[in-house]
Amino acid sequence: MDPEAVKMLAAGLAIGLGAIGPGIGIGILGYGAMQGLARNPEARGPIMTNMLIAVAMAEAIGIYAFVIAIILAIL
Amino acid sequence: MAERKRRFLGCSLPVLIIILIVVLALLIIGFLSGGIGQKLLEKYEINLNLPSWLIAESPAPHLPASTLFHVFGLPITNTIIAGWITIVFLVLVSWLITRRMQLVPRRPQAVFEFALGWIFDFCVSVAGKENGRKFFPVVCTIFLFVIFNAWLSLIPGFASILIHIHGHEYELLRGANTDVNTPLAIAFVSFIFVAYYGLTTIKLKWVGQYFNFGPFFHSIGNIFKGKFNFMDILSGVVNAGVGLLELLSMFIRIISFTFRLFGNMTAGEILIMVAAFLLPLAISWAVYGLELLVGFIQALVFSGLTLAFASMAVTSHEEEAH
Numbered sequence: 001m002d003p004e005a006v007k008m009l010a011a012g013l014a015i016g017l018g019a020i021g022p023g024i025g026i027g028i029l030g031y032g033a034m035q036g037l038a039r040n041p042e043a044r045g046p047i048m049t050n051m052l053i054a055v056a057m058a059e060a061i062g063i064y065a066f067v068i069a070i071i072l073a074i075l
Numbered sequence: 076m077a078e079r080k081r082r083f084l085g086c087s088l089p090v091l092i093i094i095l096i097v098v099l100a101l102l103i104i105g106f107l108s109g110g111i112g113q114k115l116l117e118k119y120e121i122n123l124n125l126p127s128w129l130i131a132e133s134p135a136p137h138l139p140a141s142t143l144f145h146v147f148g149l150p151i152t153n154t155i156i157a158g159w160i161t162i163v164f165l166v167l168v169s170w171l172i173t174r175r176m177q178l179v180p181r182r183p184q185a186v187f188e189f190a191l192g193w194i195f196d197f198c199v200s201v202a203g204k205e206n207g208r209k210f211f212p213v214v215c216t217i218f219l220f221v222i223f224n225a226w227l228s229l230i231p232g233f234a235s236i237l238i239h240i241h242g243h244e245y246e247l248l249r250g251a252n253t254d255v256n257t258p259l260a261i262a263f264v265s266f267i268f269v270a271y272y273g274l275t276t277i278k279l280k281w282v283g284q285y286f287n288f289g290p291f292f293h294s295i296g297n298i299f300k301g302k303f304n305f306m307d308i309l310s311g312v313v314n315a316g317v318g319l320l321e322l323l324s325m326f327i328r329i330i331s332f333t334f335r336l337f338g339n340m341t342a343g344e345i346l347i348m349v350a351a352f353l354l355p356l357a358i359s360w361a362v363y364g365l366e367l368l369v370g371f372i373q374a375l376v377f378s379g380l381t382l383a384f385a386s387m388a389v390t391s392h393e394e395e396a397h
Contacts, residue, residue, distance in 0.1 A: 056376045060331070063338030070341070074136060 011073035018065020025058035104129065105356030112354075134348035138341070140254040141245045143238070157233075158251030161224045194218055194378075201379070202386035210385050213268045217261060218378035224251050225340060225370025229363060234344070252340040255333065262332035265381040266325070273388030281388060285325070287318035328384070332377065339373050 001009075033051040037044060106112045108129040116123060140152035172187045180188055194215045199207035227233065228250030236247040251257045273281035283289070291311030297304060343366045350362045 052372055053376055053379060056335075056372045060335040060338065060376075063342060064334055066342050067334060067338045070136070070138060070345070074138065 007072055011069040014072060015065050015069040018068070019062050022058045022062035025061070026055050029054050029058060102357050106354060109351075109355045110353045132352070134345070134352045136345045136348060140249060143240060143245060143247075152254060153246050153249045154251045154254035154257060157228065157248045158224065158257055160248065161220060161227055161251060164227065165219055165223055191215065197379070198382060201382050202389075206386055206389055210272070210382055213265075213385075214378045214382045217265065217381060218374045221252065221261070221336065221377050222370055222374035224257075225343070225373065226367065228253075228340075228344070229366055229370070250340055250344060252336055253344050255337045258333045258336040258340075259329075261336070261377070262329045265332065265377075265384075266329050269381065269385045269388050272385050276389040285318050285322040287314045291315050332380070336373055336377055339369055343369055 029051055033047055036047050040047075107116065107123065108125055110133065113130065140154040142150040142152050143156070144151055169187075172183050177184065195207070195211055198211045198214055201207065202210055228248075233248050234246050234250075237244045238247050239245075270281075288311075291308070291314065294304065294307035294311045297307065347359060347362050347366065350358045
């Protein structure tokens with residue numbers, strides 16, 4: 001295969017596979033937060049803040065994959 | 076009986092209709108001049124002859140910041156200029172607001188006090204009253220720098236001022252955190268402060284957490300005294316290994332801090348670029364809103380993690396166990 005094509009394929013695979021894990025993680029976080037909200041609606045504020053921070057953590061892993069994909073694709 | 080005008084969304088009906096038409100026209104023109112619209116026009120062979128300044132250029136993201144000029148041999152990149160603009164902005168705003176402090180605050184001062192009070196409460200709630208007050212300056216500085224860096228680079232025109240140097244076009248300004256060096260510098264600052272607080276509060280215990288060879292050598296010494304206890308040696312080795320792993324994780328933390336912030340800011344920039352190319356106006360508004368949120372959350376995460384690690388560093392493991 002053409003090296004350029006492999007590079008683009010690798011970039012696509014990097015972000016595609018790398019997004020699976022954070023996606024599942026954010027899904028679990030949202031599930032937990034919804035359950036917490038349903039059980040204790042008064043705790044909306046703290047649950048929301050903590051969920052956002054945890055989501056940002058999970059998202060950061062997807063961002064690592066994204067950085068790799070960018071480096072592969074345009075550098 | 077006085078005539079009562081019907082009002083929708085605070086405007087009278089004709090004004091509302093005019094606003095709707097203008098917005099719709101903008102959206103349609105934006106759609107036609109964007110990447111998807113252009114491709115569709117090409118496919119159905121419609122020739123609209125849009126003026127060339129309307130047609131969106133295809134995005135060309137580039138990762139390394141461009142060097143604009145040199146000062147005493149130091150390369151000055153566009154991200155450095157943006158970073159200094161952020162600093163000057165923060166200093167200027169703080170000075171203007173705190174110049175005439177009043178007991179009963181006026182509106183700008185009240186907003187400022189509310190924001191700082193919110194961060195202060197955050198510090199106190201994580202690290203406790205005494206430590207929270209001690210960590211507040213660092214945490215708040217990191218928070219304000221990161222958030223205003225992200226928000227200032229969202230101002231329209233920030234990244235679109237071009238200058239020509241040696242025949243090349245460069246952006247004059249670019250969000251400082253889209254250059255990997257700025258997040259790395261902030262991560263080092265955060266690391267140094269965590270180490271400083273750890274060293275000044277629990278002193279040698281903080282170092283002892285990472286070089287935990289004491290139990291191991293103790294158990295080896297016991298062999299020569301004739302007391303051979305295999306479990307002691309094993310737990311000594313495990314303790315030393317855990318300490319070294321924590322030392323390693325402290326350095327990995329710097330890298331993860333760096334790439335989290337850098338990746339989020341770069342992803343945001345590229346997302347705006349791509350959205351503004353594919354569907355100008357229609358999607359880029361939503362993306363701008365998302366980026367406001369991302370800037371806030373990343374600032375919160377960066378300063379919150381610094382706070383969490385700092386408060387972990389000032390409580391030794393032995394105290395935790397009690």
